[in-house]
Amino acid sequence: MKPVKVGLLGLGTVGGGTFNVLRRNALEIARRAGRGIEITKAAARDYDPAGLPGIEAITVSDDAFAVVDDPEIDIIVELIGGYEPARELVLKAIASGKHVVTANKALIATHGNEIFAAAQKQGVMVAFEAAVAGGIPIIKAVREGLSANRIEWIAGIINGTGNFILTEMRDKGRDFADVLSEAQKLGYAEADPTFDVEGIDAAHKLAILASIAFGIPLQFDKVYTEGIGHITRDDVSYAEQLGYSIKHLGMTRRTEKGVELRVHPTLIPDRRLIANVDGVMNAVLVKADAVGPTLYYGAGAGAEPTASAVVADLVDVARTLTVDPENRVPHLAFQPDALSDLPILPMQEVVTAYYLRLCALDRPGVMADITRILGDQAISIEALIQKEPLEGQSQVPVILLTREVREQQMNEAIQQIELLDSVQGKVTRIRMEHLSSN
Secondary structure (H helix, E strand, O other), X not given: OOOEEEEEEOOOHHHHHHHHHHHHOHHHHHHHHOOOEEEEEEEOOOOOHHHOOOHHHOEEEOOHHHHHHOOOOOEEEEOOOOOOOHHHHHHHHHHOOOEEEEOOHHHHHHHHHHHHHHHHHHOOOEEOHHHOXXXXXXXXXXXXXXXXXXXXXXXXXXXXXXXXXXXXXXXXXXXXXXXXXXXXXXXXXXXXXXXXHOOHHHHXXXXXXXXXXXXXXXXXXHOEEOOOOOOOHHHHHHHHHOOEEEEEEEEEEEOOOOEEEXXXXXXXXXXXXXXXXXXXXXXXXXXXXOOEEEEEEEEOOOHHHHHHHHHHHHHHHHHOXXXXXXXXXXXOOOOHHHOOOOOEOOHHHOEEEEEEEEEEEOOOOHHHHHHHHHHHOOOOEEEEEEOOOOOOOOEEEEEEEEOOEEHHHHHHHHHHXXXXXXXXXXXXXXXXXXXXXX
């Protein structure tokens, strides 16, 4: 059987890794796919040929559209990233009857509904395993491996940069800004780290996971997103004293009222495996009704880990090139005409537990005022730490852990606490998830 011909758009970190893995493991890949998979053309504006042995054997230009237009190409691999021209290139490839493999989570999260509808109409595949958690095969696990289950919730550490920062703050007692600067020097964070530290990157990935878990359209615009820039080393230390780790967590849960979609710093009990995922590693915990909790751990980024997922998608596409489109695995796990209109739950309706840190004057009656406000909102206290004031100071840090309560009630309580003349500044609020299997 003749080899499948691939056009590669982008020869950066992931594109270069994909070229090298596909070339190095060509025989093994052909044995799995049932035919060879060859990159015959590539498009890149800038690349290092020294790191791509064998690149001289293929045609490389700076015109991505010319690669898409080549009638000899069977599959387009889009590794340019961003929204445009990636969207235009992918839609053009689909319109030409070409299958597409992409690692572009921003593209899938924001334009996936349009892209999958076009692919369905043309009878072609769009594969995107590498778009979520790098080399971890989480898309395939949820979409296919757990297809017998009703997914209850997914919790994921799905951004390595944020996890590296929080790990360093915990292990070495460093400040956020200091660790962020090091992450940029190490290449873990971009010069503009907004997508990583503000949770936008994780929100793209969470929107995709929620869609394939619950059979709902992609709805990135409805993901509640909160960054980690306000987390202090004191918060990390207090959480540790209470038996918790702070992680930048993506959380989606099916409830009776709708689907939760949220990314924010979260306290997780130290005894949970996911709380011990450190550095730039990723992990996704899935709770399903039949199998219970399953944990997927591995490298969430990097040249060859991500290339592993890209090439796996190429193998999947190569295996199914001759399969009737109606019998392929649906892009978003559920048949296109069976997607649900489950509403996305507003953040103020989410029920969770909380860590609160505030600075209060060291005088009688202050704690009574705070506990009265919490009690009026039906908020129960699970644990409390009140530190001694430093010499010469009249304020003390107070740390509270609460039981589960609706976010709107907590918002109202925090607003009232901040109005007390005995409380200085803003209340720091970090949500808590116990992630139990019950």
